[in-house]
Amino acid sequence: MWRVERSKVAILGGGSWGTTTASVISRQCDASLWARDSQIVAEINEQHTNQRYLGDATLNPKLSATTDIRHAVKDAGAVLIAVPSSHFREVLHSALANLPAGIPVISLSKGLEKGSRMRMTEIIQELAPGRIPGVLTGPNLAREIVAGQAAASVLALEDYSAALALQPLLNVGLFRVYTNEDVIGCELGGVLKNIIAIAVGMGDGLGAGDNTRAALITRGLAEMSRLGEALGGKPGTFAGLAGMGDMIATCTSPQSRNRHVGMELAKGRSIEDIIDSMHMVAEGVKSAPTVIELAREYGIELPISEDVYRVITGESNARGVYRGLLRVIAGAESEPG
Structure with a gap:
């Protein structure tokens, strides 16, 4: 049975949903957010905002951001990927060198890969064998959640015991995460x-x-x-x-x-x-x-x-x-x- 062995969670993607998820879960774990844009990273670290994507919403000051994707995923107990489906493969590939074995790698993307027609969890299986593919999804409008309004999401992993172990880490305040076995x-x-x-x-x-x-x-x-x-x-x-x-x-x-x-x-x-x-x-x-x-x-x-x-x-x-x-x-x- 899989269990959480590291308190660090990496979130790849500095858009609205990636930033929101990172800010929310940073209240009860060491959240490391990776973004390409150095200005967004600096703004998150220094001003605790991401105005391009979330307006004036204040982020948790505990959240740290970086432009170094390998640093973000190093020693992580789970990795959440919140980038558009068209960039998913590229971003995951960039993280592989430092991606720990045996951890959940979870898609927050809601698309299919053009050409291959693959789901994001299928890309994870292909590029990162030995990890646990999964998805976090549901009616999650980022601006409402970052403002503290109640919302619910669903977590589905190929290893259901891993979903059960990770669930308490993602359940924060009014953001409720349910589990589902149907990836x-x-x-x-x-x-x-x-x-x-x-x-x-x-x-x-x-x-x-x-x-x-x-x-x-x-x-x-x-x-x-x-x-x-x-x-x-x-x-x-x-x-x-x-x-x-x-x-x-x-x-x-x-x-x-x-x-x-x-x-x-x-x-x-x-x-x-x-x-x-x-x-x-x-x-x-x-x-x-x-x-x-x-x-x-x-x-x-x-x-x-x-x-x-x-x-x-x-x-x-x-x-x-x-x-x-x-x-x-x-x-x-x-x-x-």
């Missing part, structure tokens, strides 16, 4: 909800009402469940924090990057223009082509996700697909559409 389902829930949030954003941007939003979220959850189960996830996972919980937060919050993308698409802006104007990554844009590839390969119908994909790739526009988002003839609720 695949937890990881896919975080990926798939982003695409539905773009659809909801398009509807909101075009003036849709609460009924439409509720229908899109509910039918989107059905799409998530169909594909997620086909790829190995467990049905109950998609009704929990990693599925429904994350879906609700991402589809309704003004802080949601993916919902923001949908709203901007509704204004007629191009996806390239929207992405260029954002300093944080909307994973739904990057994951949509891969998700559609997987759905077609497995013969899973995802009508809402397909329409989002058509807008992202320029085949259609938000107003055109919005008329069809719920246009499919209604059959049984268990059927696509």
Whole structure:
């Protein structure tokens, strides 16, 4: 049975979620945050803020940051990786030389790798054998959590005993971490909800009402469940924090990057223009082509996700697909559409 032998936890990624997680858990462990940007590192260490990503929120003064990734992970009892999926492999590879054996390496990313179509835990298995791959996910809007508001997350590791041992270290104040044995389902829930949030954003941007939003979220959850189960996830996972919980937060919050993308698409802006104007990554844009590839390969119908994909790739526009988002003839609720 795995147990925590070192009190140090390394967090790789100085964006909003990486910084928030590091600040929260630094209240009860030695948290070392790695970031590329030396100015952000200096600001965290000297002013205890990260204004680029978290505004004026005050970070725990115990949190230390560094630009040296090998120093960050050296002697760590666990490593959390909070970088966009497109950089996940590169960042993990950079840390390998000093990455302790036998420790949990946990993804906080919510995307799939382009080309390989791999989940982040699969990349961990490939690049860092002898470690315990896992995911920390759920309805976690960084600015609310760093401000001390209540939130819940879910931790799933390939070794469930390791999740149980690490859980108390991550449970801090009003930030509650539950455990789940379904790594695949937890990881896919975080990926798939982003695409539905773009659809909801398009509807909101075009003036849709609460009924439409509720229908899109509910039918989107059905799409998530169909594909997620086909790829190995467990049905109950998609009704929990990693599925429904994350879906609700991402589809309704003004802080949601993916919902923001949908709203901007509704204004007629191009996806390239929207992405260029954002300093944080909307994973739904990057994951949509891969998700559609997987759905077609497995013969899973995802009508809402397909329409989002058509807008992202320029085949259609938000107003055109919005008329069809719920246009499919209604059959049984268990059927696509």
